[in-house]
Amino acid sequence: xxxxxxxxxxxxxxxxxxxxxxxxxxxxxxxxxxxxxxxxxxxxxxxxxxxxxxxxxxxxxxxxxxxxxxxxxxxxxxxxxxxxxxxxxxxxxxxxxxxxxxxxxxxxxxxxxxxxxxxxxxxxxxxxxxxxxxxxxxxxxxxxxxxxxxxxxxxxxxxxxxxxxxxxxxxxxxxxxxxxxxxxxxxxxxxxxxxxxxxxxxxxxxxxxxxxxxxxxxxxxxxxxxxxxxxxxxxxxxxxxxxxxxxxxxxxxxxxxxxxxxxxxxxxxxxxxxxxxxxxxxxxxxxxxxxxxxxxxxxxxxxxxxxxxxxxxxxxxxxxxxxxxxxxxxxxxxxxxxxxxxxxxxxxxxxxxxxxxxxxxxxxxxxxxxxxxxxxxxxxxxxxxxxxxxxxxxxxxxxxxxxxxxxxxxxxxxxxxxxxxxxxxxxxxxxxxxxxxxxxxxxxxxxxxxxxxxxxxxxxxxxxxxxxxxxxxxxx
Numbered sequence: 001x002x003x004x005x006x007x008x009x010x011x012x013x014x015x016x017x018x019x020x021x022x023x024x025x026x027x028x029x030x031x032x033x034x035x036x037x038x039x040x041x042x043x044x045x046x047x048x049x050x051x052x053x054x055x056x057x058x059x060x061x062x063x064x065x066x067x068x069x070x071x072x073x074x075x076x077x078x079x080x081x082x083x084x085x086x087x088x089x090x091x092x093x094x095x096x097x098x099x100x101x102x103x104x105x106x107x108x109x110x111x112x113x114x115x116x117x118x119x120x121x122x123x124x125x126x127x128x129x130x131x132x133x134x135x136x137x138x139x140x141x142x143x144x145x146x147x148x149x150x151x152x153x154x155x156x157x158x159x160x161x162x163x164x165x166x167x168x169x170x171x172x173x174x175x176x177x178x179x180x181x182x183x184x185x186x187x188x189x190x191x192x193x194x195x196x197x198x199x200x201x202x203x204x205x206x207x208x209x210x211x212x213x214x215x216x217x218x219x220x221x222x223x224x225x226x227x228x229x230x231x232x233x234x235x236x237x238x239x240x241x242x243x244x245x246x247x248x249x250x251x252x253x254x255x256x257x258x259x260x261x262x263x264x265x266x267x268x269x270x271x272x273x274x275x276x277x278x279x280x281x282x283x284x285x286x287x288x289x290x291x292x293x294x295x296x297x298x299x300x301x302x303x304x305x306x307x308x309x310x311x312x313x314x315x316x317x318x319x320x321x322x323x324x325x326x327x328x329x330x331x332x333x334x335x336x337x338x339x340x341x342x343x344x345x346x347x348x349x350x351x352x353x354x355x356x357x358x359x360x361x362x363x364x365x366x367x368x369x370x371x372x373x374x375x376x377x378x379x380x381x382x383x384x385x386x387x388x389x390x391x392x393x394x395x396x397x398x399x400x401x402x403x404x405x406x407x408x409x410x411x412x413x414x415x416x417x418x419x420x421x422x423x424x425x426x427x428x429x430x431x432x433x434x435x436x437x438x439x440x441x442x443x444x445x446x447x448x449x450x451x452x453x454x455x456x457x458x459x460x461x462x463x464x465x466x467x468x469x470x471x472x473x474x475x476x
Contacts, residue, residue, distance in 0.1 A: 003030070004028050004029050004030045005029050005030065005050075005051040005052065005121060006029075006030045006031075006032070006050040006051050007024055007029045007030065007031050007032070007050055007051060007052050007053070007054070007117065008031075008032050008033075008034060008040060008043075008050045008052075008053045008054070008055075009021050009024070009031060009032070009033045009034070009054050010033075010034045010036070010037060010039075010040045010053065010054065010055040010056060010059075010064070010067060011033075011034075011035075011054075011055070011056040011059070011083065012035055012036060012056065012059040012060060013056070014035070016056070016083075016106075017033040017034075017035070018033075019110065020054065020110070020113060021033045023110040023111075023113065023114050024114060024117065027114045027117075027118075029117070032050070036059055036060065036061055036062070037055070037059055037061065037062035037063065037064060037066065037067035038061055038062050040053070040055070040067060041062065041067065041070055044070065044071065044074060049071065049074060049075040049078050050078075051079075051121060051122065052078070052079045052080070052081070052117060052120060052121055053067075053071060053078065053079075053080045053081070054080075054081045054083060054104070054113075054117070055067050055068065055080060055081070055082060055083065056082075056083045056084065057082055057083065057084040057086070057091060057095070058084065058085075058086065064082055064083075064084075065082075065094055065095065065098055068080050068082065068095065068098045068099060068100060069098055072098065072099040076099070077122070079101040079102075079120045079121065079122065080099065080100050080101055081100065081101060081102045081103075081104050081116065081117070081120055082095040082100040082102070082103050082104070083103075083104045083105075083106060083108075084103070084104075084105065084106060085105070085106040085107070087103070087105045087147075087152040087155050087156065088145075088155055089144060089155050089158050089159060089184050089188060090188070091159075092155050092156050092158065092159025092160070093158070093159040093162055093163075093188035094159075095159065096159045096160045096162075096163050097163055097188075101120045102116055102120055103156045103159065103160075104116060105152050105156070144158075144177060144180050144181065144184055145321070145324055145325065145328060146318060146321040146324065146325070147320065147321060147324065148313070148317075148318035148320050148321050150313040150317065150318060151313070151318060151321065154181070154310060154311075154312065157308075157310055158181065158184050158185055158188065158310070159188065161185065161308050161310075162184070162185045162186075162187075162188035162189040163188075163189065163190070165189075165190075165191075165279050166279075166307045166308050167260065167279070167280050167281070167282070167304060167305050167306075167307045167308070168182075168185060168281045168282070168307070168308045168309070168310060169245075169282050169283070169284070169288075169305045169306045169307075169308070169309045169310070170182060170281065170282070170283040170284075170309075170310050170311075170312065171283070171284060171285070171309060171310070171311045171312070172283075172285065172311060172312030172313070172314070173285050173312075173314050173360055173410075174285050174359070174360065174362075175315075175359045175360035175361055175362035175363055176312040176313070176314060176315070176360045176361060177312060177360075177361050177362075178243065178283040178285075178312055179198060179241060179243060179283070181283075181310060181312060182196075182198070182239070182241040182281040182283065183196060183241075185239070185281060186238065186239040186241075186279075186281070189239070189279070191237065191238050191239055191279060194235075194236075194237040194238030194239075195234060195235050195236075195237070195238040195239075196235070196238055196239050196241065197231050197234045197235035197238065197239070197240050197241070198240075198241040198243065199212060199213070199231050199240070199241070199242055199243065200243040200244055201242055201243065201244050201245060201247055201248045202243070202244035202247040203244075206249045206252075209248070209249065209252055210251075210252055210255070210268055211228060211230065211268050212230060212231060213230050213231050213232060213252065213255075213256070214230040214232060214255065214265050214266070214267055214268060214274075215227070215228050215229045215230030215232075215233055215267040215268065215270075215274075216228050216230075216267050216268035216269055216270070217267050217268070217269040217270040219269065220267070220268045220269025220270070221268070221269065227267075228267075230267065232259060232265065232274075232276050232278055233274060233276060235276075235278045236276045236277060236278060237277055237278075238278065238279070239278070239279045239280075239281055240278045240279070240280050240281070241281045241282075241283070242256075242280065242281070242282045242283070243282075243283045244283070244284060244285070244286075245282040245283065245284050245288075245305065246284040246285075246286035246288055246291055246296075246297060247286075248297075250296075250298070253297065253298045253301050254298070256301060257298065257300060257301045257304060259276070259278075259280075260280060260301075260304045260305070261304065263275055263276060263277065263278075264276070280305065282305045288302050288306075289302070290418070314357070314360055315357040315360045315361055315363075315364060316356050316357050319353050322349070322352050322353050322364065323344070323349055323353075325361060325364055325365075326344060326349070326352060326364060326368055327343070327344075329364065329365045329368035329369070330342045330343070330344075330368045330371065330372055330380075333368055333369045333371075333372035333373070334372050337372055337373060339372060339373070340378055341378065342371060342372050342375055342378060342379075342380055343378065343379055343380065344379075344380050345379050345380060345381045345382070347381065347382050348380050348381055348382050348384065348385050350440060351382055351385055351437075351440055351441070352364070352385070354436050354437060354440040355437070356433045358407065358410070367385075367388060367389065370388040371384060371385070371388050374387060374388055375388075382441070411426070431463045432463070434453060435449065435453070435460060435463060438450075438452050438453050446460050446461065
């Protein structure tokens, strides 16, 4: 009969040690628990290593990352699951760079933790080892922040995939922070000491984009008076971020595919074959699969770019992060503008959390800068929000305002994706968003909210009931 696998649980929190050890023991493992990394290291020196280790990151004395380093020195193939209540890019990247097999965020579901242990035991494939990884100083602050489950999962993915030289496709709506994800992947990778070069393919005219990407020789076209190095050569050894990749012309898609496949290209008007080592990180807010079906994007290029896909959730799907983001943006704006620090009142924060945020994090950041500059006092109230978000002239909102432009972009995306019954569903969501905003402003008093919107109370009640019952399961 095969002996049960020997596991170690290392955590200074007694309750975590108890419940995790009990769950793993019940699952059939032989578990030894340690209250500190030093205790585990003493056991490691005294005998053979276990089959798997679960270790907390932050512990008094020797921390979990130092323990990870010692474990990997003695037993390089030993699977280690790092645990932490602080899920951020720096800590996850440090863990995976040190050789951790997985990162378990606290608080965790015990059944999920047991299942993860089963997957990480030596019968499963390990991650590719990264050889000769240079030491990377931890960033003093990270631009990507959030505690929503989707963001914690994203941070773990960045920490893991930063270590391997795979192409990454970042998806998400406009304003969610796709370039920040790309920069984090580069910053935490072995390429961190080399260039990070960014190019928005939608912002460059099609006739100039080829030269921007691949460079040109003197005399290649009218106005080309000297040799120009393209973005691929500028990023050699590092990372190239191609934003809005879905807008790339078809002819350039073919050239990009060759670079991804062979790592070589010719400058425009050139005969010298240029070879580069570049990690390509692409981003889009468009459904590329739908563009492939329409013949507007190459399927083979999508497969080359989409080796790893990371998705950034819209701000409306991570409302629990709004307070954290707003506090950070207000503090940054106050520092840059040399103004007193500002903070949101509970009512103002509630209003922000009720907003649908068509412009996502970028919209919130811009609003916070206006609030930092315009709010008369240190506490920002609902009235300050109204003034900061007011149109330049009174009256009805002009049809060319930002929210209608965002609505047009969203509508195009959904039409490309073939979303059924789009108009009816969008009207319901518009009603619901306006009703939620009016109710928040009038503290839930339906009569006042109805009067402010020019509707009857009965209409408000009816629309709330019908819209809320159907708001799930449709596009976002």
